Amino acid sequence: MTDHARYTRREFDVVVIGAGGAGxxxxxxxxxxxxxxxxxxxxxxxxxxxxxxxGGAAAAMGNANSKDSWQVHxxxxxxxxxxxxxxxxxxxxxxxxxxxxxxxxTYGALFDRTPEGKISQRNFGGHxxxxxxxxxxxxxxxxxxxxxxxxxxxxxxDQREHGDAEAYLQVFAECTVTQLLTDDNSIVGALAYWRHxxxxxxxxxxxxxxxxxxxxxxxxxxxxxxxYTGDGHALALRAGATLxxxxxxxxxxxxxxxxxxxxxxxVTESVRGDGGVLRxxxxxxxxxxxxxxxxxxxxxxxxxxxxxxYTDPDNNRRPPELLPRDEVAxxxxxxxxxxxxxxxxGVFLDVSTRMSAEVIxxxxxxxxxxxxxLAGVDITQEPMEVGPTCHYVMGGVEVDPDTTAASVRGxxxxxxxxxxxxxxxxxxxxxxSDLLVFGRRAGxxxxxxxxxxxxxxxxxxxxxxxxxxxxxxPLTVSDGENPYQVQADLQHTMNELVGIIRRPAEIxxxxxxxxxxxxxxxxxxxxxxxxxxxxxxxxxDLGNLLLVSECVAQAALLRQESRGxxxxxxxxxxxxxxxxxxLICRLDANSDRESVTVTQQPxxxxxxxxxxxFDRSELAKYMTSEELAVLDTQEQSGDSGxx
Amino acid sequence: xxxxxxxxxxRGDHASGELTDFTAEVNEGEVVLDVVHRLQATQAPDxxxxxxxxxxxxxxxxxxxxxxxxxxCMTRMNMFTPDQVVTITPMRTFPVIKDxxxxxxxxxxxxxxxPAFEPPKDLAPGEYRMQQIDVERSQEFRKCIECFLCxxxxxxVRDHDENKPEFSGPRLFIRAAELDMHPLDTRDDxxxxxxxxxGLGYCNITKCCTEVCPEHIKITDxxxxxxxxxVVDRKYDPxxxxxxxxxxxxxxxxxx
Numbered sequence: 001m002t003d004h005a006r007y008t009r010r011e012f013d014v015v016v017i018g019a020g021g022a023g024x025x026x027x028x029x030x031x032x033x034x035x036x037x038x039x040x041x042x043x044x045x046x047x048x049x050x051x052x053x054x055g056g057a058a059a060a061m062g063n064a065n066s067k068d069s070w071q072v073h074x075x076x077x078x079x080x081x082x083x084x085x086x087x088x089x090x091x092x093x094x095x096x097x098x099x100x101x102x103x104x105x106t107y108g109a110l111f112d113r114t115p116e117g118k119i120s121q122r123n124f125g126g127h128x129x130x131x132x133x134x135x136x137x138x139x140x141x142x143x144x145x146x147x148x149x150x151x152x153x154x155x156x157x158d159q160r161e162h163g164d165a166e167a168y169l170q171v172f173a174e175c176t177v178t179q180l181l182t183d184d185n186s187i188v189g190a191l192a193y194w195r196h197x198x199x200x201x202x203x204x205x206x207x208x209x210x211x212x213x214x215x216x217x218x219x220x221x222x223x224x225x226x227x228y229t230g231d232g233h234a235l236a237l238r239a240g241a242t243l244x245x246x247x248x249x250x251x252x253x254x255x256x257x258x259x260x261x262x263x264x265x266x267v268t269e270s271v272r273g274d275g276g277v278l279r280x281x282x283x284x285x286x287x288x289x290x291x292x293x294x295x296x297x298x299x300x301x302x303x304x305x306x307x308x309x310y311t312d313p314d315n316n317r318r319p320p321e322l323l324p325r326d327e328v329a330x331x332x333x334x335x336x337x338x339x340x341x342x343x344x345x346g347v348f349l350d351v352s353t354r355m356s357a358e359v360i361x362x363x364x365x366x367x368x369x370x371x372x373x374l375a376g377v378d379i380t381q382e383p384m385e386v387g388p389t390c391h392y393v394m395g396g397v398e399v400d401p402d403t404t405a406a407s408v409r410g411x412x413x414x415x416x417x418x419x420x421x422x423x424x425x426x427x428x429x430x431x432x433s434d435l436l437v438f439g440r441r442a443g444x445x446x447x448x449x450x451x452x453x454x455x456x457x458x459x460x461x462x463x464x465x466x467x468x469x470x471x472x473x474p475l476t477v478s479d480g481e482n483p484y485q486v487q488a489d490l491q492h493t494m495n496e497l498v499g500i501i502r503r504p505a506e507i508x509x510x511x512x513x514x515x516x517x518x519x520x521x522x523x524x525x526x527x528x529x530x531x532x533x534x535x536x537x538x539x540x541d542l543g544n545l546l547l548v549s550e551c552v553a554q555a556a557l558l559r560q561e562s563r564g565x566x567x568x569x570x571x572x573x574x575x576x577x578x579x580x581x582x583l584i585c586r587l588d589a590n591s592d593r594e595s596v597t598v599t600q601q602p603x604x605x606x607x608x609x610x611x612x613x614f615d616r617s618e619l620a621k622y623m624t625s626e627e628l629a630v631l632d633t634q635e636q637s638g639d640s641g642x643x
Numbered sequence: 644x645x646x647x648x649x650x651x652x653x654r655g656d657h658a659s660g661e662l663t664d665f666t667a668e669v670n671e672g673e674v675v676l677d678v679v680h681r682l683q684a685t686q687a688p689d690x691x692x693x694x695x696x697x698x699x700x701x702x703x704x705x706x707x708x709x710x711x712x713x714x715x716c717m718t719r720m721n722m723f724t725p726d727q728v729v730t731i732t733p734m735r736t737f738p739v740i741k742d743x744x745x746x747x748x749x750x751x752x753x754x755x756x757x758p759a760f761e762p763p764k765d766l767a768p769g770e771y772r773m774q775q776i777d778v779e780r781s782q783e784f785r786k787c788i789e790c791f792l793c794x795x796x797x798x799x800v801r802d803h804d805e806n807k808p809e810f811s812g813p814r815l816f817i818r819a820a821e822l823d824m825h826p827l828d829t830r831d832d833x834x835x836x837x838x839x840x841x842g843l844g845y846c847n848i849t850k851c852c853t854e855v856c857p858e859h860i861k862i863t864d865x866x867x868x869x870x871x872x873x874v875v876d877r878k879y880d881p882x883x884x885x886x887x888x889x890x891x892x893x894x895x896x897x898x899x
Contacts, residue, residue: 043693043695043701043703044693044703044747045751046789047695047701047702047703047789048695049695049696051695051696051700051701051788052696052698052700052701061769098769099768099769102768102769102771103768105762105768105771106762106768106771107760107762108759108760108762108822108825108828110773110778110781110782110785110825111778112775112778113773113774113775113778115775116772117772117773117774118772120775135782135785136782138700138786141700141785141786141788142785145785145787149759149760150759152754152755152759153759153760155755156755156758156759159755165755196740196741196744196746225694225695225696225697225701226694226695227695258672259671259672259673260670260671260672260673261670261672261673261674261677262672262697262698265697265698266698366699366700369699370698370699373699373717373719374672374674374698374699374717374719375672482684482688483688484683484684484688485684488684526688526689527688527689528688528689529689531656531691531740531741532691532740532741532742532744533688533689533691534683534688534689534690534691534692535683535688535689536689
């Protein structure tokens, strides 16, 4: 091998890619199962995007309202996802979330408390009862730090027992995976490079847990950090796995809109959960005009009732500011488009008239800090200006709900990179709990997969060397395309043409532009060497961004309805027929360039005992008459069976 | 609104480096990190800088701006006049990898030396009961975003690599204090450990760490001084020690 393509090999049982909530929780579980586990992180340990989560982690512990239960949480999750969720994931999530939160306390987490000393729970959009375990508005930081510290404690135990802190759990910080290595549709490892010196390393391992988060960096206005380039989605596709429902993107209704340098930065939903109201420039609380039919029973239609709900939730309906995020984002978008937005293209979000300055700074300290220091706005005195920002991808790697296994053997996925759990729209607070529930399951089942293996082949040197050479390519191009410019142009394309409201002609235009961008991406050059070279890193991430953007655009073009995080201008309503179909993306094996094909696949049908948690009249808003007829028959036979 | 600003950015690696002059556009509302990104996109594609959240929540983009330790993402350009040269250098206490990126592994090594949270053995998950007022003391320290600016500014190690083996630094002192004040941590030797193994005694409470903390954690007043005082208490006064043990027991037996 030439010096140029030199690499080292490391052997593990389980390789976790991503060091956010899902990755760390998976790694803890794999280590507890006695597996040699690697955690690979693009950033430093403890900096993953999970730290940006603010509001809380949803779990039906019933601390704030004893009426809460997993069944109610399940129902809210399905409603929020407009019944496109994989019911089994939503069920497991609702059932297991409380245990995952309580477990964090045994790792040292310190959540805010109720007067009885239990974990406090706050209101959030789409959740019937106060359900979010939280620490002020920095819950994600608490989660990541707690898991980070648990990992350190396990390493300390290994130090005591084996004389080596990294015997079973090793963190590879600032290390990026460029390729999953497979053999006969099975995982055999992963190829990665150290960001700090550009040297390559091969992880020889029979299992990989993808926990890489989302794809927000394919949009200009986003709450996501540089890391969110769809790496796990793209790695999975190239390894032969499938993605489900990539057309569903969550535009968080409240991002900052001013000044331009912070446009897109998240303003937590807790602001609304704790009493913040949305107003347009006419001073009108416009959300009352946007309560859709399917939610009319649960939401107030007067300001008086909405205001009473904060103190008497049992006898009043919720304020419409607390509708699921897709509804609020579309409403804000429409207000601005109709000329009732601020000069910076946002609406007003106000807590100053409803809470005292002391309460605001205690409950929303980082929002206070963020607006004060970055926008010069004192939120205890004046309203914030907010507008939608690309926040979360509901679509992701298609997995088995119980094991998190993808269609490639040995490949698992958990957290934002996986699909199905949130249907067409995720409820706030369901992400942190998702990370914990399915992160643990991924670690557990990856370990079990290793136990059942008879042989663990490794990737050939030829395969690895080809991967290294391809990754080094941008460093050898002189006078190439500027990777930062190609990335910015891609973000602009997706932002303008495949945004909140989608039109087929624009999506087709986006696909054509992506094709052009792909040609430019092939010619990017990154001057400078391998030593911590961000231009090179951006160049390598471009291929992933292009691939996931193509998935989003193609699926968005196919789905002829509006549901959750996918709104088609030409098909404004939900379609009961389309609810029965998932859209599956896979790499096109017949194409001479990397491209995606999308096919339709029936969604799994929800068992009757879970459907019975809903009124028939509610189900009728989502389901076809054929589905309802089948349901009626099942219920009747179920009744007679019981009798 | 926009102007052409003057910047001097340290560029180099562990072997050598120098300040490099740049002129770049500055727009209303921007922070220093925006300008660094503009330099990357237009003039210096390989300029190395760490960043993630761009909102002061992750603690990645620590550096020194005109000699003062700061987060690049929380330093607004309107702090400077348009004709003022803005000098950006890497954190001085840690070895340079490249440009503004330093090797901060010291902090992770020290974190691994600190004994972890030890949960009460008699409580199952879900049975933990703590009062808000009791968790708030530790919560202040758990706001830490691990930007390591306190470690960088601390004069015990800033120009004294020789102290690094013995000294964990303010970030780890607040971690020790956090665990010491954690209502349910069962170790009762946090202060002694801080003194004996973390080098707490090196600190002579000049409060430099508190001054640079972007989370405004009162590192010196609320963590270091109480830890020092109580180490003294405990060393000379067994009654205080006994009293504390009893108080803790009370807390546990008050479980509903």
